[in-house]
Amino acid sequence: MSGAELRAGVDVGATSADAVLVDERGRLVSRAKVPVHATLRDSIAAALDALPCPGPDGGGAPARVMLATHAITDDLEHRRALTRVGVLRLGGPLTGALPPLSGWPSDLRAAVSAGERIVGGGTDHDGWTATPLDVEAVLRFLEAVAGDAGAIAVTSVFAPVAPEQELEVVALVRRELGAGVAVTPSQEVGSIGLVARENASVLNATLAGPAEHLAAALTGALAARGMAAESFFAQNDGTIMVFEHALRFPVLMIDGDTGVSIRGAAQLSGVADATVVDVGGSHTEVSVLVHGFPRQATPPTEVAGVSSDFRVPERWSLPVGGRTDAPDRAAALGWELADVDVLDDDPEQPGRPIIAVGGAAELVAQALTGGEEVIRPAYGDVAGAFGAATAAVSGHADVVCAADPQRLEAATDQVSGEAIERAIHAGADPARVEVVDVEQVPLGHLVEPAFRLRARAVGPCA
Amino acid sequence: MILDDDSLPDFARGCAILGAGGGAVDLALQMARYAVGEHGSVEVLGVGEIAAGDLVLPCGLVGAPSIAEERIPSGDEAASLRAAVEARWGAPVAALMPFEIGGSNGLMPVVWAARLGLPLVDADTMGRSFPSLTQLALELAGVHECTWLLTDGRENVVVVDAADCRWADRLVRGAAASLGGLCAAALGGVRGAEARPGVIEGSISRALVCGAAPDGTGVRLLDGRVADLVRRLDGTRVHGSATIQGSGADEGRWVRVELQDEYLLVLEEGGVRAAVPDIIALLAAPSGTPIPTERLRVGQRVRIVALPAPEAWRSAAGLVLAGPGAFGLAVAHAPIAAQATHVGS
Numbered sequence: 001m002s003g004a005e006l007r008a009g010v011d012v013g014a015t016s017a018d019a020v021l022v023d024e025r026g027r028l029v030s031r032a033k034v035p036v037h038a039t040l041r042d043s044i045a046a047a048l049d050a051l052p053c054p055g056p057d058g059g060g061a062p063a064r065v066m067l068a069t070h071a072i073t074d075d076l077e078h079r080r081a082l083t084r085v086g087v088l089r090l091g092g093p094l095t096g097a098l099p100p101l102s103g104w105p106s107d108l109r110a111a112v113s114a115g116e117r118i119v120g121g122g123t124d125h126d127g128w129t130a131t132p133l134d135v136e137a138v139l140r141f142l143e144a145v146a147g148d149a150g151a152i153a154v155t156s157v158f159a160p161v162a163p164e165q166e167l168e169v170v171a172l173v174r175r176e177l178g179a180g181v182a183v184t185p186s187q188e189v190g191s192i193g194l195v196a197r198e199n200a201s202v203l204n205a206t207l208a209g210p211a212e213h214l215a216a217a218l219t220g221a222l223a224a225r226g227m228a229a230e231s232f233f234a235q236n237d238g239t240i241m242v243f244e245h246a247l248r249f250p251v252l253m254i255d256g257d258t259g260v261s262i263r264g265a266a267q268l269s270g271v272a273d274a275t276v277v278d279v280g281g282s283h284t285e286v287s288v289l290v291h292g293f294p295r296q297a298t299p300p301t302e303v304a305g306v307s308s309d310f311r312v313p314e315r316w317s318l319p320v321g322g323r324t325d326a327p328d329r330a331a332a333l334g335w336e337l338a339d340v341d342v343l344d345d346d347p348e349q350p351g352r353p354i355i356a357v358g359g360a361a362e363l364v365a366q367a368l369t370g371g372e373e374v375i376r377p378a379y380g381d382v383a384g385a386f387g388a389a390t391a392a393v394s395g396h397a398d399v400v401c402a403a404d405p406q407r408l409e410a411a412t413d414q415v416s417g418e419a420i421e422r423a424i425h426a427g428a429d430p431a432r433v434e435v436v437d438v439e440q441v442p443l444g445h446l447v448e449p450a451f452r453l454r455a456r457a458v459g460p461c462a
Numbered sequence: 463m464i465l466d467d468d469s470l471p472d473f474a475r476g477c478a479i480l481g482a483g484g485g486a487v488d489l490a491l492q493m494a495r496y497a498v499g500e501h502g503s504v505e506v507l508g509v510g511e512i513a514a515g516d517l518v519l520p521c522g523l524v525g526a527p528s529i530a531e532e533r534i535p536s537g538d539e540a541a542s543l544r545a546a547v548e549a550r551w552g553a554p555v556a557a558l559m560p561f562e563i564g565g566s567n568g569l570m571p572v573v574w575a576a577r578l579g580l581p582l583v584d585a586d587t588m589g590r591s592f593p594s595l596t597q598l599a600l601e602l603a604g605v606h607e608c609t610w611l612l613t614d615g616r617e618n619v620v621v622v623d624a625a626d627c628r629w630a631d632r633l634v635r636g637a638a639a640s641l642g643g644l645c646a647a648a649l650g651g652v653r654g655a656e657a658r659p660g661v662i663e664g665s666i667s668r669a670l671v672c673g674a675a676p677d678g679t680g681v682r683l684l685d686g687r688v689a690d691l692v693r694r695l696d697g698t699r700v701h702g703s704a705t706i707q708g709s710g711a712d713e714g715r716w717v718r719v720e721l722q723d724e725y726l727l728v729l730e731e732g733g734v735r736a737a738v739p740d741i742i743a744l745l746a747a748p749s750g751t752p753i754p755t756e757r758l759r760v761g762q763r764v765r766i767v768a769l770p771a772p773e774a775w776r777s778a779a780g781l782v783l784a785g786p787g788a789f790g791l792a793v794a795h796a797p798i799a800a801q802a803t804h805v806g807s
Contacts, residue, residue: 094615097493097537097573124642125529130616157533193531195489298757300488307488403695449695
């Protein structure tokens with residue numbers, strides 16, 4: 001077996017770090033489970049060291065390493081390593097009734113914000129420019145935050161319809177502050193809904209710091225082992241993205257470990273529609289698998305007290321796990337599970353089975369006494385690592401479009417093309433990436449009937 | 463009575479319940495909390511406390527909710543509208559008032575009143591949400607005052623002197639489209655003296671009471687789960703139909719909920735359990751959060767409740783203007799209070 005065909009998946013959880021090695025057909029070759037170490041780098045290293053590699057002379061070393069971790073979410077929740085962000089909104093004279101970050105927890109806002117300002121700009125829903133971009137005000141703002149801000153988030157009213165003003169600001173930031181200051185234009189991370197999109201942009205910008213830590217931990221662990229593997233990170237829709245893409249869009253890594261764990265449960269069990277119960281050491285996560293992918297929560301979603309519109313898996317986190325201090329852990333889990341309504345018979349998918357994975361998956365069958373069908377796939381204790389190792393790469397795109405058939409067709413082509421382009425940028429094989437889904441959502445009484453189109457493209461990594 | 467940071471969450475939930483599914487309130491609640499945080503709480507007065515010659519400004523937003531999600535108001539819209547109204551009618555604006563208590567329009571006047579330092583009047587002109595500006599209690603009371611003032615918050619003010627309410631609705635919507643699909647609107651020339659017969663009194667108090675009650679003070683019709691949901695676009699309006707499968711004590715029951723911008727009908731075994739203008743709300747279970755029509759989805763656990771419409775809408779003239787027939791639904795109205803004795807318990 002050639003090492004070029006092997007992939008490693010690493011999943012660093014709260015109590016254990018798991019690693020798997022899979023072959024080019026997605027079959028499990030070996031696996032390891034070790035306790036977590038004090039640093040992410042050491043946890044990754046220990047899991048990789050414990051992983052038996054086939055073949056002599058390192059011939060069995062993986063060519064690709066896929067990492068899933070809760071570190072990004074943890075850093076945000078504990079306000080660690082966050083990049084300070086200059087928050088610029090192009091919307092004046094409107095939007096002042098709800099200034100940037102006004103709904104944020106005050107300590108998070110203090111940790112993140114290098115300054116916020118609304119300047120003249122934005123367009124109407126049809127792309128018409130009522131207020132030209134106030135370039136002078138943008139420059140004054142950049143001057144005010146220079147030195148403090150490590151990143152800029154820029155959000156323009158109706159940017160998903162008219163992207164130009166945000167892109168103009170991106171160019172101004174490059175010119176004034178240099179390439180060392182990253183810029184997140186809101187059009188790249190969110191959809192219609194100014195405040196939710198702005199929040200997602202600011203989260204993306206501030207997570208640059210944690211993302212760099214994560215990248216350094218992985219490259220450090222690999223370099224120390226002389227491994228020259230290409231690195232990927234788990235996204236929250238159960239897919240993965242290349243290193244460079246993850247550094248640009250760290251917000252997509254929030255709950256990425258949950259996403260690939262759900263996907264791993266699907267791969268290991270061969271079941272595409274199920275409820276997934278993942279029992280870890282300290283807690284249990286319940287989520288829903290639809291056609292092999294995690295079901296997304298209905299926006300607005302909340303992360304670290306911030307409401308935003310980016311997609312995260314719908315999940316229920318229960319404070320019971322395999323190492324919980326309780327006289328009867330199965331009974332305790334049973335009590336918690338009884339309150340999760342996805343375990344009821346769901347009219348959308350009657351008779352949906354339950355897949356039990358995670359280090360303490362055996363508790364699920366003991367906890368459920370209602371005769372539910374519980375599937376416990378082999379190697380379910382490393383579902384997250386396996387899901388990461390076998391994940392595809394995805395790209396998403398959104399567009400708002402008038403509801404006449406011709407324009408809808410053109411817009412469908414456009415949004416599909418963008419999704420494919422983003423999937424390729426995230427590391428998908430251009431020859432094998434395809435659009436798996438174009439969702440049409442009618443927008444309630446707009447001036448003229450309109451739809452929001454959302455395309456998802458998925459392909460194996462190149 | 464005052465509206466402040468403590469009472470606004472209940473008030474917003476009440477507005478959402480009285481909104482009968484017509485639009486989300488989360489953004490407007492954030493705006494209202496921000497406004498009272500910056501400018502102080504808002505006093506709420508009874509209709510009788512307004513001097514006869516003083517003006518009351520019934521106001522809110524007109525246009526597309528999806529545009530309102532993107533084009534957040536400046537917060538200064540009511541200042542322009544107040545100035546325009548005072549100049550034209552030559553009297554001071556003593557208070558603001560929501561023209562529509564339901565949905566985010568119940569909260570926007572709080573934002574504006576806080577910023578202007580003016581009180582609100584405990585009343586509105588709909589008692590719930592309606593999609594059309596013809597569905598006003600003022601019309602039923604014979605107050606055919608149909609001057610609307612509009613602004614987009616960008617220094618444009620449009621005055622619509624319409625021949626009657628039907629024209630007003632048409633002209634205001636046309637102007638709103640030109641202003642970018644969304645504008646702030648106020649009904650002009652409403653004076654303290656004539657406000658009393660023409661408005662629905664106690665709307666703000668009612669929203670506060672509804673918002674604090676687990677079932678929103680409504681009659682519980684069914685606990686269940688959304689089993690099926692169909693939506694189609696008819697012109698610019700979404701028409702939908704949700705099938706709810708009863709669960710728990712309601713196991714074995716099935717109801718259908720007809721919806722457009724709002725929830726309009728609850729049908730069971732061919733009979734009408736609740737119908738517009740009575741207020742139908744779907745509350746997410748177990749949180750009790752009202753679900754706007756656009757966020758309803760298959761698989762959700764819901765409790766269906768219905769609240770009686772304000773008295774004005776239960777008259778013959780009220781039913782013509784806002785009964786099922788006004789929404790193209792060929793069923794007779796079955797008032798909710800009359801059913802209360804034998805529905806659920």
